Each structure stands twice: as structure tokens, then as C-alpha cells.
Amino acid sequence: MAVPVAFFAVFFAYPxxxxxxxxxxxxxxxxxxxxxxxxxxxxxxxxxxFTLWQALASTALTLLIALPGAYxxxxxxxxxxxxxxxxxxxxxxxPTVVVGTAFLALLGRxxxxxxxxxxxxxxTVWAILLAHVFFNYAVVVRTVGGLWAQLDPRQEEAARxxxxxxxxxxxxxTLPALAPAVAAAALMVFLFTFTSFGVVQIxxxxxxxxLEVEIYRQTAQLLALPTAAVLTLVQFxxxxxxxxxxxxxxxxxxxxxxxxxxxxxxxxxxxxxxxxLLGGVLVSVLLLILLPLAVLVERSLGxxxxxxxxxxxxxxxxxxxxxxxxxxxxxxxxxxALVATLIALVVGGLAAAALTRxxxxxxxxxxxxxxxxxxxxxxxxxxxxxITLDKPPxxxxxxxxxxxxxxxxxxxxxxxxxxxxxxxxxDARLREAAAVLGASPLRAWREVDFxxxxxxxxxxxxFAFAVSLGEFGATVFIARPDNPTLPVAVARLLGxxxxxxxxxxxxxxxxxxxVCAVSLLLLERIRTDRSGEx
Amino acid sequence: xxxxxxxxxxxxxxALGLTALAGCGSSDDSASGxxxxxxxxxxxxxxxxxDSFNASKDxxxxxxxxxxxxxxxxxxxxxxxxxxxxxxxxxxxxGDVFFGVDNTLLxxxxxxxxxxxxxxxxxxxxxxxxxxDADKHRVTPVDTGDICVNYDKKYFADRKLAPPKTFADLxxxxxxxxxxxxxxxxxxxxxxxxxxxxxxxxxDGYQDYWKKLKDNGVKVVDGWEQAYNEEFSGSAxxxxxxxxxxxxxxxxxxxxxxxxxxxxxxxxxxxxxxxxTCFRQIEFAGLLDGAKNEAGGKALLDFLIGKEFxxxxxxxxxxxxxxxxxxxxxxFTKFGATADxxxxxxxxAIAKNREQWVQSWSSLVVK
Numbered sequence: 001m002a003v004p005v006a007f008f009a010v011f012f013a014y015p016x017x018x019x020x021x022x023x024x025x026x027x028x029x030x031x032x033x034x035x036x037x038x039x040x041x042x043x044x045x046x047x048x049x050f051t052l053w054q055a056l057a058s059t060a061l062t063l064l065i066a067l068p069g070a071y072x073x074x075x076x077x078x079x080x081x082x083x084x085x086x087x088x089x090x091x092x093x094x095p096t097v098v099v100g101t102a103f104l105a106l107l108g109r110x111x112x113x114x115x116x117x118x119x120x121x122x123x124t125v126w127a128i129l130l131a132h133v134f135f136n137y138a139v140v141v142r143t144v145g146g147l148w149a150q151l152d153p154r155q156e157e158a159a160r161x162x163x164x165x166x167x168x169x170x171x172x173x174t175l176p177a178l179a180p181a182v183a184a185a186a187l188m189v190f191l192f193t194f195t196s197f198g199v200v201q202i203x204x205x206x207x208x209x210x211l212e213v214e215i216y217r218q219t220a221q222l223l224a225l226p227t228a229a230v231l232t233l234v235q236f237x238x239x240x241x242x243x244x245x246x247x248x249x250x251x252x253x254x255x256x257x258x259x260x261x262x263x264x265x266x267x268x269x270x271x272x273x274x275x276x277l278l279g280g281v282l283v284s285v286l287l288l289i290l291l292p293l294a295v296l297v298e299r300s301l302g303x304x305x306x307x308x309x310x311x312x313x314x315x316x317x318x319x320x321x322x323x324x325x326x327x328x329x330x331x332x333x334x335x336x337a338l339v340a341t342l343i344a345l346v347v348g349g350l351a352a353a354a355l356t357r358x359x360x361x362x363x364x365x366x367x368x369x370x371x372x373x374x375x376x377x378x379x380x381x382x383x384x385x386x387i388t389l390d391k392p393p394x395x396x397x398x399x400x401x402x403x404x405x406x407x408x409x410x411x412x413x414x415x416x417x418x419x420x421x422x423x424x425x426x427d428a429r430l431r432e433a434a435a436v437l438g439a440s441p442l443r444a445w446r447e448v449d450f451x452x453x454x455x456x457x458x459x460x461x462x463f464a465f466a467v468s469l470g471e472f473g474a475t476v477f478i479a480r481p482d483n484p485t486l487p488v489a490v491a492r493l494l495g496x497x498x499x500x501x502x503x504x505x506x507x508x509x510x511x512x513x514x515v516c517a518v519s520l521l522l523l524e525r526i527r528t529d530r531s532g533e534x
Numbered sequence: 535x536x537x538x539x540x541x542x543x544x545x546x547x548x549a550l551g552l553t554a555l556a557g558c559g560s561s562d563d564s565a566s567g568x569x570x571x572x573x574x575x576x577x578x579x580x581x582x583x584x585d586s587f588n589a590s591k592d593x594x595x596x597x598x599x600x601x602x603x604x605x606x607x608x609x610x611x612x613x614x615x616x617x618x619x620x621x622x623x624x625x626x627x628x629g630d631v632f633f634g635v636d637n638t639l640l641x642x643x644x645x646x647x648x649x650x651x652x653x654x655x656x657x658x659x660x661x662x663x664x665x666x667d668a669d670k671h672r673v674t675p676v677d678t679g680d681i682c683v684n685y686d687k688k689y690f691a692d693r694k695l696a697p698p699k700t701f702a703d704l705x706x707x708x709x710x711x712x713x714x715x716x717x718x719x720x721x722x723x724x725x726x727x728x729x730x731x732x733x734x735x736x737x738d739g740y741q742d743y744w745k746k747l748k749d750n751g752v753k754v755v756d757g758w759e760q761a762y763n764e765e766f767s768g769s770a771x772x773x774x775x776x777x778x779x780x781x782x783x784x785x786x787x788x789x790x791x792x793x794x795x796x797x798x799x800x801x802x803x804x805x806x807x808x809x810x811t812c813f814r815q816i817e818f819a820g821l822l823d824g825a826k827n828e829a830g831g832k833a834l835l836d837f838l839i840g841k842e843f844x845x846x847x848x849x850x851x852x853x854x855x856x857x858x859x860x861x862x863x864x865x866f867t868k869f870g871a872t873a874d875x876x877x878x879x880x881x882x883a884i885a886k887n888r889e890q891w892v893q894s895w896s897s898l899v900v901k
Contacts, residue, residue: 022622104764104775123755201756206717206900217720220615222889223622223642299774307797379615387622398580398608398628476585477611477619492585494759496852497788498795499770502763 004351004370004412007343010394011405012373015384016232019219022387023229031226038230044214048234051210054125055194058132062189063182065133065284066140072281073141074148076274077266086520088289089138093516095472095487096135096198098509102292103131103203123205131199134288136189143185144178151177153265180249187246191239195375197473211235215377220477232380239375243368293513300506308503326504329489330511333469336400336485340407340468341461347408348415348460355416356423370416373409378473381406385478403485406474411464418463422456423449462523466516486512579603579830580629582822584616587633588850589843597837603830613722614639621646625824630831633676633819633838637878638725640666640673640818641885649673649820650828655836659857664816666881673818676838677853680786680873681726682812683713684805686768689780698781699874700810701734704747711751713781714765717900719892721757722815727783728895729884730813733877737887744898753779754900762788768805770796786812787852790869794849803869812873817853 024031038044073085091099107113107121107130114120121127151174159169197212209217211231218228269278300308312327348370355367373381385406389396396402426449434444472487484492486508493505581587587609594605606629610616613634620632624646635643643649649672662668664675683704685697698704704713716724732740755761763771766782769792789803819838821831837843844860847853854862 100760104760201720202760204756205760206719206754206756206896220611220618221720223618311797383619383622386619390623390626397623477615488585491759494763495586496795497762497769497784497791499792500795500797502769502771502774 001350001354001366004347004354005366007347008369011385012376012381012409015388016376016380017384018388019225019380019384020229020232023225023227023232034226035230035233038227039234044227044231047209047211047214050208051194051212054128054132054200054208054210055190055196057125058129058136058193058196059186059190061129062133062136062140062193063186065288066137067144067182068277069137069281069285070141070145070148072278073145075153075266076269076278078268078278082525083521084285085141086517086523087293088141088285089520090293090513090517091135091289092138093466093470093520094509094513095470095490096202098296098487098490098512099131099134099292100198100202102296103127103134106287106292106295107203123203123207125204125208127203128196128200128208130288131203132189132193132196134292135199136192137285137289139188139192140185143188144181147181148174148178149265151265183249184246187242187249191242191246191375194238194242195235195377197377211238212377216379219377219379219383228380232377235375235377236372239372240368243371243375246371247368296506296513297510300503300510308500308507311500311504312507326489326493326508329484329486329508330515332483333486333512334515336404336407336475337465337468339401340404340411340471341465343404343408344411344415344464344468345457345461348412348464349419349457351412352416352419352423355420356426367416367420371413374413378406379477381409382474382477400483402478403475404468406478407468407471408464409474410471411467414463414467415460418460419453419456422453426452459523462519466519469512469516469519486515576827576830577603578606579631579827579834580606580608581631581633581834582608582610582616582620582627582629583633584613585609585611586613586851590846590850593842593846596842597834601830601833601837603827603833605834617643620648620822624648627822627824630822630825630827631819631834631838632822633817635673635818635820636722637666637814637816637818637881638722638729638884638888640881643820644672644881645885648823650823650825652821652832652835654832654839656839656857659859660839661856661858664856666816666818673820674835674839675816675856676819677817677844677847677851677856679815679817679853680812680876681723681730681783681815682786682871682873683727683808684766684768684782684784684788685808686766686780687802687804687806689767697806698808698811700808701731701743703808704752704781704811705743705750707750709750709781711753712779713747713750713783714753714755714761714779715783716758716761717754717756718895723758723761723783723785724754725888725892726813726815727811728891729879730811730877732891733813733879740891741894741898744895748899752899758784768792781808785852786871786873787848787854787866789871790865791852793869794865807871807873809871809874812876814873814876814878816856 024034039048069088073081107127121130156169156173159173160166164172194210195212196210197216200208200210200213211234215228215231215235218224218231269275351366351370355363385402386397388394389402396405430448431444434448435441439447469485470487471485472491475485476488476491490505490508490512493501493508587607589607598604608629610619613636617632617635617639620627621642632648644667651671652674653671654674657665657671657674660675664678666675667673683698687697690697695708698706698709703709715727718724718728728740731743734740735743753765755765761782762769762784764775765777765779766772766784767777767780768782769777771777786807786809789805789807792805793799793803819835821828821835825831839857841857841860844855844857845863847855848863848866854866
């Protein structure tokens with residue numbers, strides 16, 4: 001427990017508190033009156049209102065589109081299911097700079113909708129909502145689908161035999177078992193869309209602004225720290241509330257349910273209705289997820305075939321943009337992501353272990369605290385690092401380690417959420433038996449716990465790795481020597497005119513997408529029986 | 535509990551070991567390492583800048599050969615974010631020299647007392663009109679760049695329509711629904727263009743002008759990337775995206791860059807510059823207050839306006855040198871354009887009114 005607490009105190013709580021404090025204090029006196037001033041401004045109220053309603057609408061739309069998907073992935077067996085489940089998760093870990101471009105190709109001018117019906121949705125709120133579905137589809141499919149696959153279908157069948165209609169059986173048997181998972185997924189989607197940044201900026205255009213966008217603008221552009229501090233605290237309160245409700249639904253979900261091996265519940269679809277459902281879900285996945293990804297690939301080709309990919313390997317072709325060949329960004333990214341994964345595993349693993357062994361309100365509070373970095377603006381953390389980690393022994397401001405540290409902050413929640421259910425499922429009596437037989441605690445851990453959680457550990461590692469790989473926000477604010485990560489390199493290439501620069505940005509994005517897809521596909525192969533939330 | 539503790543110790547030890555290993559792995563990439571440990575007699579001088587900073591390796595090596603100092607470059611975010619980070623760490627800076635504060639941000643930097651005065655050697659080769667802090671020399675001008683409307687040559691040739699030349703042209707019916715610009719609140723070319731209109735039409739006239747532009751169908755997107763790559767029909771990205779706006783707010787250097795980064799390189803640039811729509815950006819560098827290596831920082835400032843670095847800049851950062859004796863590469867003389875009396879606004883006027891201008895612009899054009 002000491003390690004994760006220390007990690008969060010030093011690399012999250014302290015920097016964030018410091019930057020907020022700087023905004024709220026004047027001459028050493030707290031200025032809480034600033035809350036009233038800032039929150040009374042009409043443009044801030046607009047931002048708050050828009051943030052709230054778009055998050056609600058996005059969540060509803062995501063559930064509407066993704067719940068049938070969750071059912072299909074849980075109950076049906078069809079060729080290519082594993083690959084497809086990995087693919088739908090790719091958007092979740094892709095940086096928005098990349099995805100925004102691809103999504104415009106779908107909704108913008110000359111996009112598919114425009115070609116078919118002359119409908120253009122870019123710079124409308126629909127673009128934002130649909131992109132949020134694109135990003136969060138996997139959250140619902142994995143959280144809800146994961147549980148659905150393990151519900152014993154015989155319970156529902158029994159209800160049918162006893163005379164219940166199909167709908168009544170579903171409503172009275174399956175729905176109650178599923179509800180906490182749906183609620184947990186909905187809350188996660190709400191959290192991610194409430195704090196949405198890139199999507200809103202790129203697809204919404206200047207007419208739309210969420211709290212997160214406004215915090216970024218106030219901090220990075222205007223250096224209006226008081227306003228930023230107030231907004232950060234408002235976002236904190238909202239995220240804290242979401243996480244508290246989320247933790248509550250998760251606990252309810254962990255209540256004993258008789259679960260079965262997902263392999264036994266999936267079967268080939270039969271009958272026109274089921275085939276139509278499968279077809280409908282596949283079409284929606286194709287349109288909403290595969291098509292934007294395909295656009296990226298398409299734009300990375302062109303000129304003379306693989307010309308853009310070849311240009312990536314040459315520093316000469318990029319003398320104006322990079323000192324080194326962009327291809328080296330892949331090496332940088334992998335190295336950073338590896339270190340970040342290690343940190344996330346150590347911190348997240350220990351936190352999960354501590355949370356398993358202890359109960360009580362304090363521990364539950366810590367559980368929610370670990371999720372907070374997901375809801376705090378990257379710019380707040382990045383600027384916080386800057387003003388706190390500036391004295392020995394922690395003068396890390398110019399150190400490369402800050403990048404993986406910031407990435408690990410985002411990775412830890414995923415590790416905890418993946419490990420916790422599995423660790424909780426380990427029977428304490430096994431451990432006690434080992435102790436009775438004379439095993440030291442370390443040995444008992446090694447020989448009892450470790451083999452049981454090894455697969456969960458791998459899944460957690462893979463997720464932390466993929467998330468670190470795509471992390472953009474904090475990385476870009478951290479001063480670093482000239483070794484850009486993949487998302488940073490993509491952003492820099494997109495910031496230059498010229499065909500080769502644009503083509504290389506698309507080619508690098510495609511590579512990033514492939515690396516993410518491969519690591520997720522490997523995860524699919526080692527998915528645990530009782531997999532966690534993701 | 536003791537299990538957890540032991541496991542924790544083991545895991546932390548392992549993590550530290552691996553971190554150290556990874557550190558070794560990456561320390562051979564030019565100049566990473568844990569930095570900022572340099573003392574005053576150090577042979578390393580640290581340059582802090584924004585993401586767009588670039589210099590050729592050979593040029594930086596030349597600096598080391600001449601002075602004995604090695605340059606370590608730290609980049610963090612765009613120009614605004616990088617400067618704000620410097621302000622937050624004032625007095626205990628991460629480096630010795632900051633490069634990349636432009637005339638729209640200059641007052642913020644100077645008011646915060648970010649820089650130690652130093653008159654760089656060779657400043658006499660730099661025209662007086664770009665030396666905006668000439669009495670105190672807290673900052674040294676290094677380059678200029680013009681933010682101008684670019685046009686898609688093919689679009690106007692196909693329609694036998696003359697491309698616009700001035701701000702006033704842009705509001706004419708012939709160019710209805712053709713222009714895309716950036717959000718002045720978040721994008722530096724967007725702000726530059728707005729300031730250009732303020733300079734041209736005055737504080738009383740710019741709002742009327744924007745009303746006309748709005749009626750003439752100007753489109754505003756958030757950043758340069760979207761405007762140039764997604765909306766502008768003359769760029770490579772825009773062609774793929776089937777973009778339909780032949781006018782975009784970009785840089786005077788964009789056309790030569792389009793040529794440089796095309797494969798094969800065309801004989802003429804696909805885009806042109808409306809030379810009467812330009813706002814001049816001047817970028818400065820300064821010696822940071824509290825710099826650990828002051829001597830090295832001064833040498834670096836001298837070098838930044840030296841002939842070698844000045845001649846390197848056009849092709850690495852696509853900006854124009856300020857030194858009169860620096861030759862501009864042929865690519866720029868051949869494909870580039872010279873701004874026709876670029877607009878400027880005094881930095882203190884920008885500092886004073888910027889928020890208000892941007893705000894009234896936003897409510898006029900965006901909402």
C-alpha cells in the first residue's frame with residue numbers, strides 16, 4: 001500500500017494540488033470568492049452545460065449502439081470474432097489527433113455520408129457524439145459483454161420453460177444480473193466523454209468547448225491560473241462523484257453471481273432474427289469503427305505505393321521536421337511505453353493487492369482515487385510537474401523519466417481494474433493452506449497467487465502498454481529532448497505543409513494503429529476466464 | 535501484510551533496476567540523461583523552446599566547435615504553452631536560453647521578468663524595426679515569419695478568377711464561401727490574422743470587417759492542421775480530403791514547403807500567397823533569469839543571430855532570417871512570396887487588448 005500511495009502523492013496529488021493552489025491563492029490567502037466570479041461568467045456556464053449534456057447524450061448513444069454489440073460478442077460464435085474484438089478496442093487507445101482526421105473523412109465533406117446523401121456532420125454536435133461512440137464502443141462491449149458471456153443461459157431458458165415470455169425472461173433474469181455491469185460501463189463512458197478533449201477540438205470546431213478544453217485554454221494559452229484552478233476543481237468534483245457511483249456499482253457487480261465459462265455460452269446464430277442481429281452489429285462496427293481506420297490506411301498509401309513509409313526511415317527527407325528519422329519515434333515510443341508499463345504494473349499491482357486484502361471506507365476511497373488521473377486534464381498534471389518536481393532529490397523537470405511517469409498515471413487505473421476482480425477471486429484458504437504447510441509469505445505468494453493471476457497480469461500489462469503508447473496529452477507538455485513518441489511525431493508532421501509530411505503522418509498513424517492492434521490481439525489470446533472490466 | 539511489503543520491496547527494486555537499464559538504453563540518444571545538473575563551469579548549454587524548433591545537426595556541431603559548448607534542446611508544447619511553462623518556473627529555469635517568444639506574446643514574457651538583459655554580438659546586422667526591446671536588450675530577435683492568406687492556384691486558374699490580394703478583397707462577393715481561417719483564441723495563425731485585420735482597419739473598424747467576412751461565408755476551424763490539411767483545397771492533405779476551400783490563413787513560407795515536400799518536386803508551387811493579407815510575426819530568444827550557464831547562454835544568443843544559424847533556419851523552421859547578411863535559399867526566392875507591407879501591432883497594445891479583441895471576435899464570428 002505504501003508504494004502506490006507514495007506514487008500518487010508525489011506524482012499526482014502534490015503536482016495537481018500545487019497548480020490549483022497557485023491559482024487560488026493570492027499573497028498567501030485563499031481566494032475562494034473566485035469560485036463565484038468564475039462560475040457566474042455566462043461563457044463558463046455555457047461550457048459547463050455543454051459538457052454535461054453532450055456527455056449524457058454520448059453515453060446514451062454509445063449504450064444504444066454498443067449494447068447489441070455486447071450481446072453479439074457474448075453469445076454468438078462467428079469466424080473472426082477474436083480479431084474483431086481486438087479491432088474495436090483500437091480506437092480506445094489511439095490518440096485523438098490521429099482519429100479526428102480519419103473521422104472527418106467519414107462525416108465531413110466528400111465523406112461517406114456526403115457521397116450517399118449529401119449529409120455533412122463535421123462541426124456539428126453529431127460529429128462529437130458519433131466520435132464518442134467510436135472511442136467508447138469497446139468499453140461497453142468489454143465490460144458488459146464480458147459479464148454477459150459468463151451468465152448461464154440456462155437460467156433464462158428455465159424461466160422460459162416455466163412460461164415466461166422471451167422478454168419477461170430477459171427482463172426478470174438477465175437484466176438484473178447485467179444491470180450493474182451496464183451501469184459501470186455507462187459511468188466509464190460518461191467519465192471519458194465528460195472529460196473529452198481532442199474529439200471536441202478537432203471535430204466540433206471552435207463553436208464547442210468542454211470543461212477539459214477550457215482548462216487547457218485557460219492554462220496553456222492564457223495562463224489564467226485562477227480560472228483554470230476553479231474549473232479543475234469543478235471537474236474534480238464531477239469526476240469524484242462519477243467515480244464514487246462507479247465504485248458502488250462495481251462492488252454490487254462483484255456480488256456473487258454464478259458464472260460459467262464463456263466458451264460454453266456462445267453458439268452459432270440460428271434463425272433469421274439472430275442472423276439479422278449479427279448482421280446489424282457487424283454493419284455498425286464496419287461503418288463506425290472499421291471505416292475510419294481504413295481511411296487512415298488508405299491515406300498513408302498513395303504517391304507511389306509505400307513512398308510515405310520509405311520516407312519515414314530517412315532523416316534527410318525530414319531535415320525540416322526532425323533531427324532523426326521519424327521511424328525512430330517507434331523505438332522511443334516502445335521504450336517509454338515499456339517503462340511506463342513496468343511502473344503501472346508495480347504501482348497498480350501493489351494497489352490491487354492491498355485493496356484485495358483490506359476493506360473499509362479508506363481503502364475504497366483509495367480505489368476511487370486511483371481512477372482520478374483519468375478525469376484530470378493532462379495540462380494540469382504536466383504544469384503541476386513543472387512547479388513541484390523542481391528541487392533535489394526530485395528535480396525531474398528535464399528528465400526523460402517524466403514521460404513514462406505521466407503515462408503510467410493513465411495506465412494504473414487499467415491495471416487495478418483488471419487485477420482486482422481476479423485477485424479477489426483467489427481463495428484465501430489456498431494461501432492459508434500453503435502457510436500451514438510451512439511456506440513463507442513470499443513463497444506462498446509465488447506459488448499460489450502468482451500462477452493464478454499471471455494471465456490477468458499479462459492482460460493488465462498489455463492494456464497499460466497500449467494506453468501508454470497512445471498517450472499524447474501529458475507527453476506533449478513535458479519538456480523532452482528531441483526523441484518524440486509516435487503520437488507526438490504524428491502531431492508534428494501534421495503541423496507542416498507538404499505532401500510528404502502529411503503522408504508520413506498518416507503512415508506513422510497506421511503503424512501506431514497496427515502496434516496497438518497487435519498488442520490487443522495478443523491480449524485476446526490470453527484473456528482470463530474472469531477478466532476484469534476491460 | 536508482510537507479504538505485501540516484501541513483494542513491494544522486491545517489485546520496487548526490480549522496477550528501479552529496469553528503469554535504470556532503460557535509462558542507459560535511451561541515454562545514447564543525443565542528449566537525454568537526467569539533465570539540469572550542470573554547474574556554472576559546464577560545457578552544456580540548454581535551449582528551451584516550443585515544438586517547432588529545429589536546427590541542422592551540422593550547425594549545432596559548428597557551435598560546439600566554435601565555443602566548446604554542447605547544445606541540449608528541450609521542447610515542450612506549442613509557443614504559448616512553452617512560454618507559460620517558462621513563466622511558471624521563473625527564477626529556477628529548466629535551461630539557459632529560451633527561444634520562441636513572438637511579438638504577440640512578448641509583453642507577457644517581459645512583464646514577468648523572464649529574461650536577463652544581454653546585447654548579442656552582431657546585433658548591428660539586424661534591422662532596427664524588428665528590435666522591439668532595443669533599449670534594454672532583454673530579448674534578441676532571431677527570425678520573422680509572415681502569416682498570410684494562401685490560395686489554391688489551380689482553383690483560380692480553372693475559373694479564370696484573379697486570386698484576392700488584400701484584406702478588403704476577401705470580403706468581396708467573388709470570394710464568397712472560399713476562405714477558411716483558424717480560431718483566434720487557440721491558434722497562433724488565427725490570432726495573427728485577427729491582429730492583421732485590427733492593424734489594417736483599426737480598433738474601430740475590424741469588427742465591421744469581420745461582420746462582412748462572416749456574411750461572405752468565412753469558415754472557422756480550431757487549428758491550423760484542420761484548416762490547412764482538411765479544408766484547404768490547395769494542400770496535399772486537402773486534395774485527399776476533397777477539400778473545397780481554396781483560401782486559407784497560413785504562412786508566406788507554405789508554398790515553398792509544399793514544393794520541398796512533394797515527390798517528385800513540381801516546377802511551380804501549387805499554392806500562392808495573397809501578399810496584402812500578411813501579419814508579421816517576429817520570434818525572439820532571451821537569456822533566462824537564473825540560468826545556470828550564463829556564459830554559454832550568451833554564446834548561444836550570439837550564435838542564433840550568426841550567419842550560419844540564420845542561413846540554416848529557412849529550411850529547418852521555414853522562417854526568414856533577421857540578419858541582413860544571411861542569404862535566403864533558392865527555394866524561397868523561387869517559390870516564396872514577399873509580404874507587401876506586412877501589418878504589425880505593438881506588443882504592449884497586443885498585451886493590453888488581446889483578450890478583449892479575441893473575445894469580441896469570438897462572439898461575432900464563432901457563436
